[in-house]
Each structure stands twice: as structure tokens, then as C-alpha cells.
Amino acid sequence: MQTHIVPVGFDYDRMIAPLIRDQFDVDRVILLEGTVGSEGNVEYSRNIARKLEQDFQNLLGAKTVREKLTDVYDYDAAFERAYDLINAELDRDGGPAEDGDDSAAPAEEREVWVNLCSMPRPVSFAFATAAHSIMVERQADRDRIHTYYTAPEKYLETELAEELRATRDLLRDLDAGSDEGLAEAGVDPDRVSDRLASTTDLLAEFDERGTTIGAKRIGDSHVIELPVASFQNVKPFEELVLFTLGEHGEFESVSELAETLADELNEEYTDSFRSKVIYNVDRLGPGGKGYIEREEHGKSYRTSLSRIGRLWVRAHADDDRDIA
Known part of the structure; x- marks a missing residue:
């Protein structure tokens, strides 16, 4: 029996495709949704979580629950949440059957798999560190705890940029034409000029800076220190x-x-x-x-x-x- 803990970001395929292709025996999934960021980013992630919830149930037959992560940049809170979740799932089926019969055979031991592909890095590192800490504390259960990563077959950012370049070139051709011709075709010349300018600016930023811009201030610093876990048990x-x-x-x-x-x-x-x-x-x-x-x-x-x-x-x- 397997529980998969899946912090949800902007990825879909890497959350579920490897489990289907490698025929994992998934019976329970915990989807964690972030609630910090722009309204558009939060809604996009929420939509991904809805789709994952449906497909984990329909394609893998897994019982799926969705939970909130209040602040995806709070490493300490993410560590604590991961620690509690992993321990709770390890203990979920560890005792006798739920009918109260103490003589009943213990349920099959549950494995916990933590997906580290998505969500902001503080969450991914916090969950990985928590998992490794529990492995140290629960030596008998270390084979039941897994952290995993899946590489994408391709990244869409570069393809989106190429499509945007083609759109820019088309807008440039249209903008070079006569305003009368555009008006006759029912196209506002000013709108073409505005879209050309914004598209050109966006591509220039992409070419100069890549897929992200700036460094966000979180709390009183622009740096989130990620502590290293001790790999020794505590007496x-x-x-x-x-x-x-x-x-x-x-x-x-x-x-x-x-x-x-x-x-x-x-x-x-x-x-x-x-x-x-x-x-x-x-x-x-x-x-x-x-x-x-x-x-x-x-x-x-x-x-x-x-x-x-x-x-x-x-x-x-x-x-x-x-x-x-």
C-alpha cells in the first residue's frame, strides 16, 4: 500500500504520469496546494490540483485528499507539516484491523512516497529533509520512506518563447501595413501596435533574464536558509x-x-x-x-x-x- 504526498505547483504530468507508466500501486494521495503568490498563480495551481484529484481517482483508483499549505516560503512550517504527514501515514495501517479485534492480523505496511518535482524549492527541500530525518529516527521503517523526482520530457518555456517570436513577427508585418487596410479587415491598428510592443518587451526580458525576474523579499531577507538535517538519532x-x-x-x-x-x-x-x-x-x-x-x-x-x-x-x- 502506498501513500503519495504531492506538493502541487504548476506541473501536471510529473505528478502522475510516472506512477501510471511504472504501474505504481497507489491507494492514497495527499495533494498540497500553496496559497501564497499572485491570484493568477494560486488559481492556476488550484486548477492543476483539481485535475490531479480527479485523475488519481479515475486512473489509479486512489483515495485523494487536498490540503492547504499556508505559506510555501515558510521552510520551518513546511518541515513540521512534512514531518507530521509522513509519520501519520507510516502509522496509518500499522495496527490491528479497525474492527477492534486485537487478535486480527496487522494491516499491510504502508509505504510513503514524497514527490519533490513541483512547488517552490523551500517546500521541496523541507519535505526531503523531514523524510530523511524520519528515516534516521525510525530505522526499522526507513525502507518504507521514499523521496523521488521525475525529469520532464521537455520544457514548455522555450516552445512558448518561439511561438511568441512568431506572433511578434506577424504583428510586426501587420503593423507595417496601412492603417486603412487593417481598419477594412476590422482590426484596430492601435491594438496591433500595443500588442507588438508588449510582446517585444516580454521577449527581450525572457532573452535577458530567463524564466524568472528579480529576487522576492520574504520576511526580512531575500534569502531563505535551508538547514542541513543531522543524520544521527537523538537519545x-x-x-x-x-x-x-x-x-x-x-x-x-x-x-x-x-x-x-x-x-x-x-x-x-x-x-x-x-x-x-x-x-x-x-x-x-x-x-x-x-x-x-x-x-x-x-x-x-x-x-x-x-x-x-x-x-x-x-x-x-x-x-x-x-x-x-
Whole structure:
């Protein structure tokens, strides 16, 4: 059984064609639609999602649901959403049959496939990083998690540009003719001139800049940093360290962090306990798993979560924890 998680952008064929051609056994599809961008772009993507919903059901017999991604440029939110979705789908059929009979055989294990072809890059990278993080955390399930990409047979941008050039040449010929002749044919000469000018300008931009223009400001920057996931699992006491940093934000020293942890665990703050915290902070730091940042501050080190550490805490915030 397979669930395919498909962030929807402006592509149709790459979302469904490879699954049909390679005869994938798809029984469930989650289509994620972005809601940020121009009205035209959002509507175009929504139309693609509608068509995909129908065709996944009609051509592959897959149960298909459509969900919203509020901000396709919010990497952290996309990571958290991907983490929750992938885990939920892995666990969907993992227990006994739904009739409540505990003796029933477990349902067939579900595989989760994440399509990385479409949507803005922050979403694609966030879903790929989340998938790889879960592979590390759920070693027994790593063979059930897949990320995939499909290359297009051809790109339409260059063909559209060639057609636009042919249209420009036609408009140029018409514009060179007499206004009287155009008027007799029922064509407004000013309209021909306007279309020729706009077409020429658009082609000039395409030739100079390619398929995109400018750099969009997102938040307070034009750059979205994409953090690299740690490829090591997190041990129980390390989890407690991370959640404590997530709750308090920053500690002026590791000793201050250790005192807080001892208080939360109702343990005596001893040199041995402090050494245990230092050891785990080192394992989680820049030279280890990369979840913690340490900045030298006088004779101590100011300690806080790194970007990937904050993502880890955010993704695991609702977990039931029993940490000793």
C-alpha cells in the first residue's frame, strides 16, 4: 500500500504520469496546494490540483485528499507539516484491523512516497529533509520512506518563447501595413501596435533574464536558509536537553542549563550531573549532531538551539515523552 504526498505547483504530468507508466500501486494521495503568490498563480495551481484529484481517482483508483499549505516560503512550517504527514501515514495501517479485534492480523505496511518535482524549492527541500530525518529516527521503517523526482520530457518555456517570436513577427508585418487596410479587415491598428510592443518587451526580458525576474523579499531577507538535517538519532536525555532549550530559548552557560535540568528532574545538582549535561551538550553541539550552538561568552559558553535544533523541537513538540 502506498501513500503519495504531492506538493502541487504548476506541473501536471510529473505528478502522475510516472506512477501510471511504472504501474505504481497507489491507494492514497495527499495533494498540497500553496496559497501564497499572485491570484493568477494560486488559481492556476488550484486548477492543476483539481485535475490531479480527479485523475488519481479515475486512473489509479486512489483515495485523494487536498490540503492547504499556508505559506510555501515558510521552510520551518513546511518541515513540521512534512514531518507530521509522513509519520501519520507510516502509522496509518500499522495496527490491528479497525474492527477492534486485537487478535486480527496487522494491516499491510504502508509505504510513503514524497514527490519533490513541483512547488517552490523551500517546500521541496523541507519535505526531503523531514523524510530523511524520519528515516534516521525510525530505522526499522526507513525502507518504507521514499523521496523521488521525475525529469520532464521537455520544457514548455522555450516552445512558448518561439511561438511568441512568431506572433511578434506577424504583428510586426501587420503593423507595417496601412492603417486603412487593417481598419477594412476590422482590426484596430492601435491594438496591433500595443500588442507588438508588449510582446517585444516580454521577449527581450525572457532573452535577458530567463524564466524568472528579480529576487522576492520574504520576511526580512531575500534569502531563505535551508538547514542541513543531522543524520544521527537523538537519545532520551539529549531529547530533554533539546526540549529545555526550546522552552527557555537560551542559557548563559552550560552550568545554568544543568541547574534548570536538575530542578525539572527533581535531582540534586552535583558535579556528576553537571558533567553529564556537558557531555550531552557536546554531543549535540557543532562538532556532534549540530542541534546546539555554543557562543563563547567570557569564561562560559552561551548555549542555544541551532536552526535544525529548533526544527527538531518544533517537529517533536507534541510527542509523549518519558525521559529518564
